[in-house]
Amino acid sequence: MxxxxxxxxxxxxxxxxxxxxxxxxxxxxxxxxxxxxxxxxxxxxxxxxxxxxxxLPPQKALDRGHSMPRLRQPKRHFTGTRFVARNEQTPSSEPQPSTLYTFADMQSLTSHPAPNRVIIDVREPSELKSTGKIPGAQNLPIKSAADGFFLGPDEFEERFGWEKPTAQDEVIFYCKAGVRSRAAAGLAAQAAFGGKISEFPGSWIEWAEKGGEVEKVEE
Known part of the structure; x- marks a missing residue:
């Protein structure tokens, strides 16, 4: 045993x-x-x-000490569609800058008027009656009659009493201190009001201070 x-x-x-x-x-x-x-x-x-x-299954238990490689997510590329669209405008579609005239320029222009050049005072009629205006200037008050820039030729003439400028005309805007004339130039560019757009930045204040000729406005 x-x-x-x-x-x-x-x-x-x-x-x-x-x-x-x-x-x-x-x-x-x-x-x-x-x-x-x-x-x-x-x-x-x-x-x-x-x-x-x-x-865990046997295979996973053996691989426990080894981490699985992470899958890389594809990178997202964002395209600025709106931004690109704004910058794809051609130079011809952008409004051209206004021509700026000095006091001496305006004196020369008023001394030698041209049929295709229109000086426009954009102050209110009451202001023109109070101070007068640059000789030969037409009145288109931007504060009370901004829609006038977009009227047709016949309606414009009936309302304001003078012919609406065409694409062959140069329009020169002025006001009291240059602020409203700047806005008028912008509206003119949007409405295709006239051809060449110009401004007199010194406007009435500079004209009056430097002794420019004054045309009185009747009631």
Whole structure:
């Protein structure tokens, strides 16, 4: 019976080996001898990995220490459609800057009037009656009659009493201090009022201070 005990103990150790995964070496003892078995390291590592993550599939448990590469999202390129559209305007579509006249220029123009040149005072009629106007100037009050820039020729003449400038005419705007004349030049450009658009920035204040000739306006 003593010779049978080692074999029986060996079989018991083998069964223990097949079910044990947490020890690198297993020691089997019997009354007559001690048997020490070592498990292969690769197999033991696989067993430890499978036990470390019992809820994950074996392949995922082995790959646990390695992070999956992140997929790079494609970069978004935003196009400024509105911005491009504004900058695609041709130079011909942009309003041309006004020609600016000095006091000396205006004196020369009033001394030598031309049929295709129209000087326009954009102040209110009451202001013209109070101070007078530059000789030969027409009145188109921008504050009370800004729609006049957009009227047809017949309606314009009926309303204001003088012919509406055409594309062959130069229009020269002035007011009291140059602010309203600047606005009138902008409206004229939008409404295609006249051809060449010009301004007298010094306007009535400079004209009166420097002794320009004054044409009185009757009631």
């Amino acid at each position: 003593a010779s049978v005990q080692p074999a029986s103990s060996l079989r018991q150790c083998l069964r223990t080996i097949s079910t044990s995964t947490s020890r690198r070496a297993i020691t089997c003892s019997s009354p007559s001898s001690t048997i020490r078995l070592s498990l292969p390291r690769r197999r033991l590592a696989s067993s430890q990995a499978s036990q470390a993550s019992p809820c």
